[in-house]
Amino acid sequence: MKSLKRFSEVLGKLEDVAAGGILAAVLGIVVFELVGRGAFGRSNLWTDELSRVLLIAMTYVSAVGLTRDGAHVRVELFVDKLSASARIIAERVTDAACLAFALTATWLGFRYVQESALFGISFAHSDLPFPIWMAQAIIPVCFALMSLRLLLRIIGIRPEQPVASVEA
Numbered sequence: 001m002k003s004l005k006r007f008s009e010v011l012g013k014l015e016d017v018a019a020g021g022i023l024a025a026v027l028g029i030v031v032f033e034l035v036g037r038g039a040f041g042r043s044n045l046w047t048d049e050l051s052r053v054l055l056i057a058m059t060y061v062s063a064v065g066l067t068r069d070g071a072h073v074r075v076e077l078f079v080d081k082l083s084a085s086a087r088i089i090a091e092r093v094t095d096a097a098c099l100a101f102a103l104t105a106t107w108l109g110f111r112y113v114q115e116s117a118l119f120g121i122s123f124a125h126s127d128l129p130f131p132i133w134m135a136q137a138i139i140p141v142c143f144a145l146m147s148l149r150l151l152l153r154i155i156g157i158r159p160e161q162p163v164a165s166v167e168a
Contacts, residue, residue, distance in 0.1 A: 026051050026054045033047040067102075070158065070159075074094070095154050096154060112139065113133045113137050
């Protein structure tokens with residue numbers, strides 16, 4: 001159990017670094033485009049498409065972190081009225097339902113990426129130097145990570161510090 005906890009902590013740091021790195025890349029690309037347009041009067045087609053792809057990737061990677069921290073949207077008014085043991089049961093049932101959804105999304109996302117690769121779909125306007133399935137792969141990868149996070153939560157591996165609610 002201790003090795004799983006350590007694995008979860010290391011994975012959490014990697015998730016946070018990935019989200020931060022993607023955010024920095026988006027910021028860099030947007031600044032590059034703004035400087036290119038403003039100072040040199042030149043625009044690049046690829047910057048818009050790549051920044052959009054990276055923003056989507058950042059959203060999915062951040063969703064993994066929210067799953068890890070149990071910071072997803074929930075009806076706290078209802079949860080706050082439960083006893084401690086009922087709250088734990090409700091949380092486990094919710095995590096199990098979310099796990100079923102995440103596993104389904106992983107499989108369907110994998111199939112979606114597989115079809116894009118099979119048909120050789122590419123980015124239409126920007127000429128990005130990689131096929132579209134590489135960008136789409138973020139969907140099954142992140143849902144697989146969410147599945148892992150939910151499984152770890154179900155067996156009791158959670159962050160030490162609970163996430164504060166919005167009302168706090």
